[in-house]
Amino acid sequence: MTIITCDHLDKVYPVAVKEPGLKGTLSHFFQRQHRLVKAVQGVSFQIDPAEVVGFLGPNGAGKTTTLKMLTGLIHPSGGQVQVAGHIPFRRHAKFLTKITLVMGQKQQLLWDLPALDSLKINAAVYQISRREFEYRVDELSDMLALRGKLTQPVRKLSLGERMKAELLAALLHHPQVLFLDEPTLGLDVNAQVSVREFLKEYNQRYNATILLTSHYMADITALCDRVLLIHQGQLIYDGALNQLMSRFAPYREVKLELVQPPDPADLQKYGEVEAVTGREVRLLVRRADLTPTVSKILANLQVLDLTITDPPIEEIIGRVFQSGKVT
Amino acid sequence: MTALFRKIKAFLVVYYAYMLEYRAELLLWVLANSLPLIMMGVWSQAATGGQFSLTALDFARYFIAVFVVRQFTIVWVIWDFEREVVEGKLSPRLLQPIDPVWHHVAGHASERLARLPFSTGLVILFFILYPQAFWWPNLMGLIGGILAIVLAFTLRFIIQYTFALFAFWVERATAIEQLWFLFYLFLSGMIAPLDLFPDAVRNVVEWTPFPYLIYFPVSLLVGIPTPVAKGFAIMLAWCGLGLLINRWLWRRGIKHYSGMGA
Numbered sequence: 189m190t191i192i193t194c195d196h197l198d199k200v201y202p203v204a205v206k207e208p209g210l211k212g213t214l215s216h217f218f219q220r221q222h223r224l225v226k227a228v229q230g231v232s233f234q235i236d237p238a239e240v241v242g243f244l245g246p247n248g249a250g251k252t253t254t255l256k257m258l259t260g261l262i263h264p265s266g267g268q269v270q271v272a273g274h275i276p277f278r279r280h281a282k283f284l285t286k287i288t289l290v291m292g293q294k295q296q297l298l299w300d301l302p303a304l305d306s307l308k309i310n311a312a313v314y315q316i317s318r319r320e321f322e323y324r325v326d327e328l329s330d331m332l333a334l335r336g337k338l339t340q341p342v343r344k345l346s347l348g349e350r351m352k353a354e355l356l357a358a359l360l361h362h363p364q365v366l367f368l369d370e371p372t373l374g375l376d377v378n379a380q381v382s383v384r385e386f387l388k389e390y391n392q393r394y395n396a397t398i399l400l401t402s403h404y405m406a407d408i409t410a411l412c413d414r415v416l417l418i419h420q421g422q423l424i425y426d427g428a429l430n431q432l433m434s435r436f437a438p439y440r441e442v443k444l445e446l447v448q449p450p451d452p453a454d455l456q457k458y459g460e461v462e463a464v465t466g467r468e469v470r471l472l473v474r475r476a477d478l479t480p481t482v483s484k485i486l487a488n489l490q491v492l493d494l495t496i497t498d499p500p501i502e503e504i505i506g507r508v509f510q511s512g513k514v515t
Numbered sequence: 516m517t518a519l520f521r522k523i524k525a526f527l528v529v530y531y532a533y534m535l536e537y538r539a540e541l542l543l544w545v546l547a548n549s550l551p552l553i554m555m556g557v558w559s560q561a562a563t564g565g566q567f568s569l570t571a572l573d574f575a576r577y578f579i580a581v582f583v584v585r586q587f588t589i590v591w592v593i594w595d596f597e598r599e600v601v602e603g604k605l606s607p608r609l610l611q612p613i614d615p616v617w618h619h620v621a622g623h624a625s626e627r628l629a630r631l632p633f634s635t636g637l638v639i640l641f642f643i644l645y646p647q648a649f650w651w652p653n654l655m656g657l658i659g660g661i662l663a664i665v666l667a668f669t670l671r672f673i674i675q676y677t678f679a680l681f682a683f684w685v686e687r688a689t690a691i692e693q694l695w696f697l698f699y700l701f702l703s704g705m706i707a708p709l710d711l712f713p714d715a716v717r718n719v720v721e722w723t724p725f726p727y728l729i730y731f732p733v734s735l736l737v738g739i740p741t742p743v744a745k746g747f748a749i750m751l752a753w754c755g756l757g758l759l760i761n762r763w764l765w766r767r768g769i770k771h772y773s774g775m776g777a
Contacts, residue, residue, distance in 0.1 A: 201773060261606050263770050279769075281612035289610055296607035298529070300536040305529045312525035313613045315518050 191272055191365060191397050192235040192258065198266035199228040199253050199421075227253040229421040230267070237364070238395040240387075242402070242412035242429070246509050250421040251401045252291075255367045258399070259289045272365055285314060288363040292373030295354055297342045303353040304338040307360060314361035321360075328356045331386050348379030355383065359390065366390075368400040372407055384410045405501045419509055429501075436504045439472040441497045442482065447490035458485055467492075472499075522613070526621035533622070534629035541626075545633040548589065551581035552641075554706060568710050573737075575648040577708050579641055580733040585705070586634040587627055588668045588728060592619045593692045596679035601686050605772065616676065623672065652736050659743060663732035666750045671728050673757035680761065683768030704730030710739065724753040 202222040206212055215221075228250040235241055245251045256262045257269055260276030260283065269276060274283035297306040304325075311321040329335050332352040342350060351371065359366070368387070372380040384407055391398055391411075402408055408415060408429065415432060417425035425432060442459065446467045455461050458481050459473035473481045478496070485491065534541070555578030559571040569577065596619065599605040608615035642649045652660060675692060682688040700706055702725035709717055709730045720726055727750045734741040 256606075259610060261609055262773055277770075279609070284610060284612040287610070289606070291606070294603065294607060298533055301529065301533055305532060308525050309529050310611070312518075312522040313611050315521075 189237070190234040191237045192233075192399065193270045194234075194254075194258070194267065195232050195269070196267040197228055197231040197254065197257060197264050197269055198226070199250070199257060199262065200224050200226050200265040226421050228257070228264075228418075231418065231421075231423045232267075233416055233423060233426050235397060235399065237397050238391065239414065240391055240398040240400065240411050242400055242408040242415040243418065244401070244408065244415055244505060245418035249418045249509075251418055252369055254418070255289065255369050255399070255401065259287060259367055260284075261289075285361055286363055287365045287367065288358040288361070289367040290355060290358045290369065290371050292351070292370035295342075295350070296357055297350070297353060299343050300341055302339045303342055303345075303357065306342075307338070307357055310357055310360050316361065324360055324362070325356070328359060331389055332356055333382060348375050348382075351375060351379065351383065352386070355386065362394060364394075364396055366396055366398045366400075368398060368402075370402055371400070372402060372404055380404060380406065387411055405505065409501060417505070417508060425508065432508070433498060433501065433504060434475065436508055437499050438475055439499065440475055440478055441499055442471045442473050442478075442485070443493075443495045443497070444469040444471070444485065444489070444491055445493040447492060450489065522617075526617060527625050530618075530621040531625035531628055534626045541630055542633050544589075545586065545630060545637060548585050549582065549637075551578045551585060551705065554578055554581075558707065569708060572648060574708075575645060576650055576737050577733060577739075579638065579648065580736045581705060581729055583634070583638060583736070584664055584667065584729050584732050586630060587664045588671050590623060590668070590671045590675045592623065592672060593675050593679040593682075593689055595619060595622075596676065597682040597686070597688050600682040600772065609769070609772075619676070620672070623668075650737075652738065656735050656738055660732050660736035663727075663735050663746070663750070666747070666754070667728050667732050670724055670750055670754050670757065673754055673761060674724060677757055677761040677764060680764040680768050683764075683771045699725060699728065702726065703728045704733060708733075708739070722749065724750075724757075727753070 201224070203225050204216070205221045205223050206216040231250070231254060243251050243254070253262070257264045258271055258276055260271075260279045263277045272283060272286040274280055274286070276283065276287075297303050307321075307325060310316075311318075316324065325338070329338060332355060334349065334352050334356060337345060337349050338353065338356075342353065345353060355371065366387075371387070372383050375383065387398060387400075388411060390396055398411070400407065400411060413428060413430075415425065415427070415429050416423060417432075439460070441462070446469065449467050450464065450469060452461055452464050455464070455469060455471065459471040459477075462470040462472055464470075482494070482496070485494070555575055558569075558574040558578065561567070562569060562571040562574050596605075599608070599615075605615060608618060674695075678691045678695065679688050681691060685691075702709075702720050702723065704726055709720065709726055712720070727746060731741060731746045731750070733739075735743070
């Protein structure tokens with residue numbers, strides 16, 4: 189039984205087009221020209237309860253538009269969508285109590301008041317009893333390390349604290365499905381780590397389903413086993429993150445520290461030479477050839493240190509988006 | 516029912532705290548709406564030298580009542596709503612199982628309370644400086660006047676919120692309000708009591724919402740003879756019509772909303 193189902197989801201919207209210069213300005217004033225932008229085209233996927241799925245794509249690929257359709261903020265131009273047994277754009281009260289959307293650059297908390305005041309409004313809106321409200325605020329502020337911060341005006345909180353307070357507000361009603369759009373945007377490394385840890389814990393504690401977009405690959409690798417890749421409005425990959433890595437990164441990186449500076453020509457028989465800096469060498473070696481190649485290196489060269497790593501995931505994803513396809 | 520009261524209480528308490536954050540602004544808002552006091556000076560002066568159906572004292576009472584009614588019926592929802600639509604700030608509110616309008620209603624209602632001490636202070640000061648203008652409205656006038664003020668606020672809010680919904684399409688809905696405000700200024704009785712208008716104009720204007728936003732509640736408070744039942748009936752009719760158009764536009768607008776910037 190799936191909790192999110194998208195079937196050939198489309199979103200087309202008109203965008204006003206204006207030529208530069210005075211002529212363009214005047215013609216834009218008297219006769220508006222529009223072109224249709226296909227923001228999302230035929231996107232289909234299903235997500236099971238308690239899954240944590242990464243939703244990746246370059247800027248303007250259609251991630252946020254898809255999230256807006258899944259949360260019912262905008263109407264799809266075509267296709268079917270169902271979330272937690274509801275059609276999102278009908279915005280049924282029952283549906284709205286089952287979901288949440290956290291947008292890194294948008295806030296729901298009242299800026300000039302302590303977060304606790306906004307939380308009280310949320311508690312009344314979602315009909316959470318006073319006792320339950322106190323319990324949940326305690327629990328979530330513990331998980332988010334926000335104790336003592338909820339009585340300060342939101343504008344006085346640091347960016348990281350504000351984001352965590354936004355998360356608390358978005359999760360106070362214990363939604364089953366979390367849509368997170370860049371939840372760690374602009375946060376420092378420590379705050380990013382704590383938000384990630386919180387999401388992991390929330391997912392495990394409440395079996396919540398999470399669909400997450402992020403430009404920080406560390407968010408994706410820490411939280412998601414499965415990723416959806418969207419490019420120019422079309423879904424180009426839906427599967428395990430590991431599989432994507434091995435399919436798109438058939439090489440592993442071998443870093444060597446040698447006793448003496450090597451002859452670069454001599455290194456080519458082991459693999460593709462990425463860089464040679466003094467006694468340090470970086471080679472790309474096919475995954476299938478890794479074991480025999482490393483044995484040969486150790487037998488033929490005087491090696492002080494050897495490390496094997498995967499290329500950075502950002503590089504792999506970047507390569508996928510550059511080509512626009514996975515296969 | 517308990518849940519409803521809890522919602523009302525939570526919204527009012529929080530938005531009251533929100534409004535009190537802007538103490539200096541509140542005082543400036545009260546002062547910024549002192550146009551009726553300026554008009555009072557102009558008309559009282561004119562009354563001493565001209566032939567009008569109202570005396571200088573009548574004008575003074577009329578305009579202090581206009582000041583009071585304005586304090587309770589000021590609406591700014593269109594500016595907030597337009598920003599929410601254009602900047603995508605409406606999105607988080609659309610995701611909650613409550614109509615976003617209640618945030619604005621609560622904001623306006625609690626602002627009335629926050630503003631009350633300032634405007635009361637100004638009215639007391641006025642009567643200290645001009646004691647002969649002091650009067651007590653009769654009981655029916657007071658009850659009718661308060662009821663008419665509540666309805667005037669409701670009507671003005673519905674009308675402005677209906678204009679605000681055009682932000683889903685035109686993105687600069689405030690321009691509509693600015694045009695409307697011109698008519699409101701002249702036809703509501705804010706610049707001059709409608710008694711001074713030619714009969715032909717009054718006969719037409721009395722079927723529009725304008726006189727009910729200021730002149731009608733003021734007349735009840737000051738004791739200017741006015742058809743009470745007809746006045747309330749027309750106000751209710753405009754509220755009903757406004758509400759129908761409002762809900763129709765909301766349903767269409769929400770389909771048109773693209774959550775810009777979000």
